Amino acid sequence: MTKHILYGGQLSYFTGKARAYLNWKGVDYEERLATRDTYASTIIPRIGYPMIPLLITPDDEAIQDTSEIIDYFEAREPEPSVVPAGPKQRLAAHLLELFGDEWLVIPAMHYRWAHNRDFAYSEFGKITAPALAGDAQFEAGKKAAEKFQGVVGLLGATPEMAPAIEASYEALLDELNAHF
Numbered sequence: 529m530t531k532h533i534l535y536g537g538q539l540s541y542f543t544g545k546a547r548a549y550l551n552w553k554g555v556d557y558e559e560r561l562a563t564r565d566t567y568a569s570t571i572i573p574r575i576g577y578p579m580i581p582l583l584i585t586p587d588d589e590a591i592q593d594t595s596e597i598i599d600y601f602e603a604r605e606p607e608p609s610v611v612p613a614g615p616k617q618r619l620a621a622h623l624l625e626l627f628g629d630e631w632l633v634i635p636a637m638h639y640r641w642a643h644n645r646d647f648a649y650s651e652f653g654k655i656t657a658p659a660l661a662g663d664a665q666f667e668a669g670k671k672a673a674e675k676f677q678g679v680v681g682l683l684g685a686t687p688e689m690a691p692a693i694e695a696s697y698e699a700l701l702d703e704l705n706a707h708f
Contacts, residue, residue: 530586531556531558531586532550532556532557533557533560533584534550534582535561535570535571535582535584536559536561536562536581536582537562537651538651538654539651539655541633541637542581542629543580545594545628546583546594550601552610553610555601557583562580562655575590581594581597583597585600594629633683634684635696638680638685638690638693638694641680641685642687648669649666649673650666650669652673653666653672655669655672656669657672
């Protein structure tokens with residue numbers, strides 16, 4: 529293997545983070561859709577649990593967590609670095625990553641399941657039933673998505689909280705736009 533392989537999915541919040549970093553860093557990689565078969569044949573045997581994204585290096589090392597994927601490349605190819613050199617800036621960068629990983633997932637899951645749910649079902653269908661097409665694939669995706677939808681409430685992204693989540697997220701975007 530000469531390229532890195534990133535197993536993930538278009539709908540995956542953390543695959544999106546890994547993809548954005550790999551593209552920014554200019555890493556030569558191939559992205560592969562994490563289908564049900566891929567979970568059974570590659571992902572679970574390599575890391576012991578069904579989680580994406582998963583990066584396989586040319587040396588056949590398996591790295592699952594996005595922060596660890598970033599650390600892997602930063603250690604091997606420090607320039608350009610996504611992490612600032614100054615200690616205060618580095619701390620701020622890590623805090624922003626933590627905020628994105630742990631708090632922005634709440635509005636992300638809210639918007640995924642409260643708006644344009646059909647897109648999510650279609651994407652889950654591609655992952656769970658790639659051999660099917662059309663309505664059959666959509667229905668398979670809808671069924672597979674049920675367990676993921678259950679997590680939304682655990683994050684606090686309930687219908688009652690929707691106005692607060694959206695207001696908070698929009699305020700954050702306003703602040704970021706003003707800053708940058």
